[in-house]
Amino acid sequence: MQFEWTAEQRAIRTRFEALGKRLAQHASDAAEKAPGPFAWQAFSAERLWHILIPAAHGGDSLGWWEFAAAFEGLASEIRSTALMMSVASQAGFIYALLSYGSEEQQKKYFHRLLSGAVSATAISERVTGTNFQSLQTRLTTDADGYTLSGSKYNISNAPTADVILVIAKLTEQTKEHVALVLLDQGAAGLSCAAPDSKLGNADLPTGAMTFESIGIARENILGPISAGARNLMEIASIMRIFFALATACVITPYLRSALHFASVRQGRSLPLNAHQYVQKKLVDIKIGLERTKWLSYAGLSQLLAKNPEALVTCSIAKIVGAEDISNGALELLKLYGSDGYQTGEISRFVTDALGFLSAGGTEEMHRNSIFGQLTRIAKAA
Template structure:
């Protein structure tokens, strides 16, 4: 499948590439060391209209397509040099996507304007007792009185949680039968909502991640996103969108590293010639480029399937995530190898790429979960053809 950006989309991509390079990239290494989220850049990103591209005009957006938003995301990832900041944007974009696809008119009118203007969103599925098995949630909304429930539970390792203003919470709803998993949207300021301190992570250190605590939070039907009891279907739609964005982000981040990589292979000498003349080194660069193209175009294919409502969407998104996460770690390892000792030196910034890459094998569903999703799709599509 071939995707051709329009002139307007190319301009948007370049606009946010420049924004990332000029606004986000400066100081990225220092923020990584201190584990600091760049809140000023987050507000500036919103002020530049990053979130408005595909939001309907009636809710304050520009009324464009999903491709318009993805063009901006690709540009931001190309220029930012701050993987954690971009990861925070991916998590935020997932909440916006859920509201656009499944929110009520009232929810869109109430929540989309702040989410487009600088508020931070988070989606909370993972709990202390489980990660990728999102159906095994214990958070529960118990009946309180007519039309009201009290939501209680704990979420862990939630991207954006320490700074989030609006939270989408996966829980169970009493009184509707066995099919009870439901999505609830709550504000940080609601009674009973609290978040913990940011976690001290190996990589993606500029993306604040931590726990959420819910203690008898009063919720009503106005807090339920999508049909009650249909939360898993809605959540899987969000996760697939999350995964295709990882494909675009990893591809862009690796592409941004190729100029410095080629400069290194051209200038570093070994055995009387530039190391780029050695086939083993060439193979490392080739693997990086292959990951760029595979991740990006699988993500494009998943986005195309999403827009067309094609059933291949979920599996293609998992393919994009798998290519990006596994290829990203391999490429980051090879990048350290190409740069040698300076690649291992924390003051040079190369090792940061490896630390950040490891997280992508876990975030948005582990590598093992992506393989499970892909295998299930293969069986469903092709098992009968061999009989």
């Protein structure tokens, strides 16, 4: 178990903090432009994905803690929940390829990701949400391989992704399996809808996609189909960890600004920060971000060690993180009074933060999943 960054990890964290600052500055200088493509190029230029990708495929073979250090540095300065959701989602895609990808799949996709390709992971469906037990997107067997039919909605980066990991159901000899399918943008039969119009997270294009009898070669199936459900849980769990770490870190610069604001703004002849009610708001934000950050480290440590408790910890981190960033954002809005309610950084942060209540799975879904895990662990004991 790790409680302190190594000198090398600290240096990575600092390097990505600097990138986060540059990207935040770029977004505020060019408010009318979408920062997404610019940021995506900067991630590649700063070798963010190289950290995870093996040297044999052109990466730097560093590892998950080094990536967590980079992620934390970036998230602590970037002031964009949308971009950090994108990075968390792509980390999940890389985890899937590292863990279950064949040599050919790794060769094909790692090279593209290093050059700036964007991935999407498509689980959610209009009827079933993210309950993958009842997914309606189907993979059927045919003479040449498989056929994929169905649809997904609300998928991060769907309108712009170069490659999509599609989660589908497959019935083989009356047994239901979860299949992980690698699909390239431009495949015949794939259509992606225009980006959704959302309350917040404008820099994260989300959207629906439809699969109309798409032919899928056997080499596009990721990992053994018999282990698809278990593998999907691991992929979802690593994403949850990085969603949680994002919630813990993205609020940091807002807290810093709020501490300054509370020290200079007068309330009843004293600075605001002299009032204990105001201090409580700021302290509660700090408590929230620390508990989520440490839960994220615990989840990552357990997941990498294949600890059976990992899925529970990852879900707890996701629930707590979404709650803390949403409550923290509302506390900031209250602290800034009517200025906070103006169109601007604070009100935007509130609408962005609320996205974590459903992105990465709702609280109810995670509680169901924790209960299921608890029951399984108790039975096995």
